[in-house]
Amino acid sequence: MAATGCDVPTDEQVLVAIYTPHDHAAVCALWREADMGTPHSDQFASEMASGGIVLLARFGSTDHAVPVCGSVALVVERRHAIVSHLVVAPWARRRGIATLLMRRLEQRARSAGIKMLYLYCLRDNAPAAELYLREGWTLDRLYNGPLSIVRPILVRLGLRRPPLPGLIRWRKKLSMH
Ligand SMILES: CC(C)(COP(=O)(O)OP(=O)(O)OC[C@H]1O[C@@H](n2cnc3c(N)ncnc32)[C@H](O)[C@@H]1OP(=O)(O)O)[C@@H](O)C(=O)NCCC(=O)NCCS
Numbered sequence: 001m002a003a004t005g006c007d008v009p010t011d012e013q014v015l016v017a018i019y020t021p022h023d024h025a026a027v028c029a030l031w032r033e034a035d036m037g038t039p040h041s042d043q044f045a046s047e048m049a050s051g052g053i054v055l056l057a058r059f060g061s062t063d064h065a066v067p068v069c070g071s072v073a074l075v076v077e078r079r080h081a082i083v084s085h086l087v088v089a090p091w092a093r094r095r096g097i098a099t100l101l102m103r104r105l106e107q108r109a110r111s112a113g114i115k116m117l118y119l120y121c122l123r124d125n126a127p128a129a130e131l132y133l134r135e136g137w138t139l140d141r142l143y144n145g146p147l148s149i150v151r152p153i154l155v156r157l158g159l160r161r162p163p164l165p166g167l168i169r170w171r172k173k174l175s176m177h
Contacts, residue, residue: 006134008096008103014069016104017062019044019054026068027056034087044085047075053108054085057097072101074109074117081109083119086128098131110174117172124166132170140171 019027024045028038044054057070069092073085083105088097109117118140121128144166 006096006099008100012060014057014059014097014100015062016055016057016101019048019056019071020064021045022064023056023068026064026066027071030068030071030087030089033089033091036087039085044073047073051076053105055101055104055108057088057101059092070097070101072098072105074105080118081114081116083117086119099135102131102135106172106174110176115174115176117174119170120167121170122166123168129168132172135172137170137172139168141169143167143169 024039027044031037031039048054052073052075054071054073056068058066058068060066067089070088071085072083072087075082075084083102086098086101088101106117119132119137121132123142123144
């Protein structure tokens with residue numbers, strides 16, 4: 001069950017907007033700060049073009065020049081709606097930004113008629129796990145079984161693109177209301 005205790009910033013405090021290519025530099029800066037590498041130049045644009053959603057959060061503004069404090073994306077892969085790119089700048093953490101972004105993304109997914117969300121996360125990512133549990137996500141699958149032995153062969157044959165071992169798949173059923 002989703003918890004209600006987390007203080008989520010108000011609309012005046014943090015504005016959530018859909019990614020545009022003008023935001024690319026700000027997203028790169030966020031990812032650098034969070035030690036997440038650099039997104040490909042057209043990664044978010046192509047996710048948006050293929051029906052995905054990318055949301056960005058900024059304190060008090062949607063101006064492209066203002067630093068982005070958080071990002072999250074929804075992509076549809078093999079008929080699964082997958083949440084990805086959840087990152088909050090280190091200086092903005094524990095202020096409800098990730099919770100806000102996830103809730104906004106869920107609203108949009110619901111409006112698009114999506115009934116189940118999935119996301120992949122490293123098993124040792126305790127902060128993220130705390131957040132997902134708190135937001136009503138359920139552990140769906142652990143990727144550390146025998147498949148990991150044959151994974152490279154399957155990948156080479158182009159038969160599948162399984163996630164890396166040590167990943168957890170989480171899911172959340174979206175209630176329609
Ligand atoms: C995980 C992450 C997105 C959380 O962002 P955030 O904006 O700080 O999260 P919130 O403020 O919304 O936290 C909500 C709840 O999640 C849990 N949580 C978040 N960070 C936590 C931490 N470092 N330790 C323990 N619990 C944590 C807490 O229950 C928290 O509520 P509380 O602050 O009232 O205790 C952020 O730490 C991050 O960007 N990490 C690096 C990227 C990453 O791991 N992304 C997820 C990939 S699967």
